[in-house]
Amino acid sequence: MELTNHRSTQSSAQGGHATRAATLPLSLTVVRHGQSTANAAFEAAEAVGALDVGIGCRDADLRLTALGRSQAEALGRWIASRGGGPVPQSLWVSPYLRAQETAEAVLAAFDDAGLPLPDVRTDERLRDRELGVLEMLTSAAIELHHPGEAARRRLLGELRWRPPGGESCADVALRLRSLLRDLYEEEPDRRVLLVAHDAVVLMLRHIIDGLDEAELIEVAGTGAVGNTSVTRWSRSGEGRLQLDCYATTPHLE
Structure with a gap:
């Protein structure tokens, strides 16, 4: 079940000039979801070169593992304790279940700490990269059943390679550019937290940095x-988002 939107923030994407003129958020933090059932299954399958990970549901419906829930709860407590600075005022979340469950754990930690809950928005543009016909296939399975695609992937590189029915990383970046235009317009002078996926984090580095x-x-x-x-950026005195940290896990140490 998707998180309820506490504030109506839907608007159309603006042009480049409007984006540049907008006031930036005070900070923009993005976290990857906790460990999912597919994360655990792929790790085990790739370790032995298996062809099947045993996942039968849609990518969007993957849940957190017990470890993933523990990670998300630790993240929530760390944010609520102001480990990363002032708490966020807005929370934008991928619609995928594993991200929704992670965000719910963060909100529960806020509630337990007696903190005001941030405004929440679920945004489709924060979804994970879509791999089309190669979805849920291990590296060994791709090499065996789709050798042409495996070769094309090596030739084009991950940024440009688009699997049949899926997205390239550049495609992910395109939808994130649209999201950032809306975010910059709707979240001026605010602290924003995104809960999403690894491809989203990397493409935000590509765009913002x-x-x-x-x-x-x-x-x-x-x-x-x-x-x-x-991963977090803060607004600098020059009016830019400046990288503070990348892929750190102080709450798990």
């Missing part, structure tokens, strides 16, 4: 965006 393809590959090569990891 102006990373080119080579720089993006370098960032991705430093390691995966961990479950409930925190």
Whole structure:
């Protein structure tokens, strides 16, 4: 079940000039959801080169594991304790169930701490990258059943490669540019938290930090965006969003 929107914030995307003129949020924080059933299944399958992860539901319907719920609860307590600075005033969430469950754990921690709940919005543009016909396939299964796509992926690179029926990372970036235009217009001078997915975190780095393809590959090569990891930008004196931290997990230490 999707989180209830506490504030009506729907509006059409504005042009580039309106985006540049808008006042930025005071801070923008994005966290990846807690460990999902697919995260755990893929980790086990990839470790032994298995072809099947045993997942039969839609990607959008994947739930958190027990560990994922524990991670989300720890994240909520850390944010509520102001571990990352002042608490967010707005919460934008992917519609996918694992992100919704993570956001619910954060809101529960706010409530337990007696903090005012942030305004909540579920936004489709924060969904995970869609992999089309390759959805829920392990690397070994892709190599075996779709060798042409595996070769095309290596040739084009992750930013440009679009699986049949799915999205390239550049496609994800395109919808996030639209989301950021709305967010900048609707959240001036506010602290905003996004709960989403690893592809969303990387593409926000691409957009906000102006990373080119080579720089993006370098960032991705430093390691995966961990479950409930925190990436945050703060508004600088020059009126830009400046990266404070990337994929950190102080609440899990």
